[in-house]
Amino acid sequence: MRVAFSKMHGLGNDFVVLDAREEALPAMTSAVARALADRREGIGCDQLIVLEPSVSADFRMRIFNHDGGEVEACGNASRAVALLHGSPARVETSGGTIGVEPSEDGASVDMGTPRFDWDAIPLAYPLDTASMPVGWDGLETPGAVNVGNPHVIFFVEDADAVALEEIGPTIEHDPLFPQRVNVNVATIVDRTHIRLRVWERGVGLTRACGTGACATAVHAMRRGLVEREARVTLPGGDLRIEWNEDNRIRMTGPATESYRGTFEWDHFA
Incomplete structure (x- = not known):
């Protein structure tokens, strides 16, 4: 299966973004995420981002760190996703729903409320x-x-x-x-x-x-x-x-799309 990706970054924190909102992908696993993130044998990134449909927001963003572990939030990736989406949106994450809004040189993100307990x-x-x-x-x-x-x-x-x-x-x-x-x-x-x-x-x-x-x-x-x-x-x-x-946090900063490409899913599964 040939899969398209976008390579993006926010201030050098880089991502591979897979868009599964309209066409489903095979199930993402920690092993596949880790293989794609590998900078020698994969595409290479700090985080792998998977966009999926959501029943509670405009779409869902899943975030996998370089080691393959799935995490709750990523501010820089949120700005990159806003740029890719191209219009204001509510985005479901494991850490809560956030709001993103692209701008000329990046994006502004409503990151929600901090927790101190x-x-x-x-x-x-x-x-x-x-x-x-x-x-x-x-x-x-x-x-x-x-x-x-x-x-x-x-x-x-x-x-x-x-x-x-x-x-x-x-x-x-x-x-x-x-x-x-x-x-x-x-x-x-x-x-x-x-x-x-x-x-x-x-x-x-x-x-x-x-x-x-x-x-x-x-x-x-x-x-x-x-x-x-x-x-x-x-x-x-x-x-x-x-x-x-x-009590809500707003983060504003740049985001950039570096390039787009495709890969063979079976090479990393």
């Missing part, structure tokens, strides 16, 4: 998610936010100086996080600007993470460190994050 992150046991009394190799007292998927956030003097490629896997797999966790290290530049690096669960170091930008900005806003609208600078570029009075 310890069991919504989830954590293995109750902790104050605004300032958790835990630490790993000098990274201490983080916050935790669920924005469709779980994030832990550390504010540091210099985010670039943290050996995130070394400590990230340890924190991701710590028993405190029963569903693993995305690890964010951030530096507050001023009241409207944050610098951020992210170790993404199931992916590793990434040039950009939309949900990480949302979680980090909201945690900084919750702590009173930045205004309710801020620019988040990641290695791949900038995102604009707003935490509105209705």
Whole structure:
């Protein structure tokens, strides 16, 4: 079976998008997703995105990380999907329904409401998610936010100086996080600007993470460190994050289609 795909990215966080909204595909499995995401023997991507029909929204978006694990949300992929769809839409995800709206140079996404309760992150046991009394190799007292998927956030003097490629896997797999966790290290530049690096669960170091930008900005806003609208600078570029009075998060930033192609499904099944 020959299958069409679109290769897209948001600030260098790249995706293979399969559109099964009108014509069904064989069942996606972790093994197939992992094979397609492989950068040497597959197409290569951080996340594989599958678009499907939905009974509760305009369509459904499923998200598979580079390691084949299915996850709840991906902010950068949401902008890419908005660009591909070409008009405003409500999109069902495992983390909840989001709203997407394409623009001239990308998209704006209503990412929903943040969750702060310890069991919504989830954590293995109750902790104050605004300032958790835990630490790993000098990274201490983080916050935790669920924005469709779980994030832990550390504010540091210099985010670039943290050996995130070394400590990230340890924190991701710590028993405190029963569903693993995305690890964010951030530096507050001023009241409207944050610098951020992210170790993404199931992916590793990434040039950009939309949900990480949302979680980090909201945690900084919750702590009173930045205004309710801020620019988040990641290695791949900038995102604009707003935490509105209705408690909903809006993320705005670029998205790009790189190319389109086809592959033989049986080669990866």
